[in-house]
Amino acid sequence: MLIFLFNYCWIVIRGKESEIYIVKNRDKSIDYMKAICIILMIYTHTVVEENMFKTYLFSFHIPAFFIVSGILFERKYRKNDKNISIDYRYIIKKRINQLMIPYLIFCLLLALYFSFNQFISGEKILLVDYFIKIVTFQGIESMWFIPVFFFSELLFLYSNKKFVQSVILILSLILMYFSPYISDYWLIRLIIKIGVGYIFIFIGYSISKFDLINKLVSMVAVVLGIVCFCLAQYNGFVGLGSVDFENIFLYLFNASITSLCLLVIIGNYMDKFNISLLSLYGENSIVLLCINNLIIEIVRLIDYKVFNSFLIKTQHFGSLLFTVIILFICYIIIYLMNKVTVLKSVFGKR
Template identity: 35%
Template structure:
């Protein structure tokens, strides 16, 4: 199922992620980006899950969907996890530091992920939980199970953060947060909030989200790092709703910028698994050749860096459509 405003939203979110990764200091823009740029993908997952259920009248092959999820996310996760593990080991050698290959491979195999690769297993596991609930035929059982699972997930997310510092609990916590946001997405779709929100409400949501992000400070989808849960969840939710509503309003426009944004949104996994590799290569060359000029330039350097990444990722997207498509998890039409 392809919805243009969803692809546009994903495109903006993934490009903002790139921008956030190029920043070397925390600023107001960084705080705003990190307040929603990962939760929004889980919210979108919930929206699409609900829409697909309506489209298929609640009937779909759960096993096939789960296998597809594992393939499209698992293949790029492991391939680029191994690549990053090897790459960082080479950097260790160049810097005359202890080689970290073993510890990084451990992170890959235990689904902790290297850098932002943590997102893929957390997303898939949370999605599978939501899919299994949706597959229940009895409406009453489905309703009560959803309430129980969401309530437990929210309780863990809000009150058990300090107990989630061990690596396997860290994974569980990210999945739990994902489940919470997926269920929020299901509710957003159920009550047609994206379609009904007026323009003044959209602007208000954006302003409140910006203010809340500054109040809550630096956050991540990790235990003890979401700040105040009473601010974190509403901030991520209303900002996501506002951005999706804006794109919903303009999705019929034929602007060239929107076409590019849409293409990035259709290939978020490509950007997710390659951005850290490109970023570290650029930083290495910047350090060796220009004495960290991008860092010294501050926000201007970050914008220049991000502009280069956007172009580089566009080229990688084009490459990913060819013979290398399997390593990015693409499935040819007609195959499961």
């Protein structure tokens, strides 16, 4: 409801939708899915305490991006279609511009921001530690996602033999199973995350290959979604970023089925509406991912210094308000990005 209201208000204020660039001929349901997941991710960053809803969101909102990637892979580069040639060099160059350059820029900005706060607070400055995390692809805050996403896609792109795919899937499952015992070292954690990302890309590819989105009935999707909510509570709090899966099969099942159900519901109901704001956020989901942590930290600092931590003290209302504020700021940044050529390059949109 907030998105519909926000969308309507902006159309009225702007007078026309063409002021913000949105690529035509895109799959609206995919953009809506990415937008919903990135908004939910931002919301979870504003919620301090763990609760049932946050537990549920963490069970699928990050894996959903990998699943969507797998769906798009299948649609663009059907591996069984030998008539389609894949320009690997072009794809890698494009993804470096779209993912790794923004990763580097915004990780450095976060590192400088945190180091400055440590300096003025008299704390130990951890700039070197941040730099090590950046160059080893561990990332800062939620920026860990970008290199994991990049390398998972790259691995999937090059593993075009069924035998190789099977080996990677089996090894990834083994690493997931033993993750509580072997994930103390950063490199092992990174490999596990990439392996899990690969599994979800493969699942998304299979969903598209067997046309499950169109075959699953809406009411069945709703029922399955409720079942997954209950199973998520049973499995407990999980997170790909923290390499915490609890029961790995429940984790994979919940993330995959919930993502599929959301895609079915979006395709059958939301796809009928032209929600331009949601399309905008979906198309620019990587932009939101890059900038949300820095915005969150700045807004939190202002809230603490000026409003006596109002957003934290008001709990659920504060989290919702916090999320709306972040989305509004992100909207302005996206607007400026589409007006300023340099910003397009920063966000990998050239």
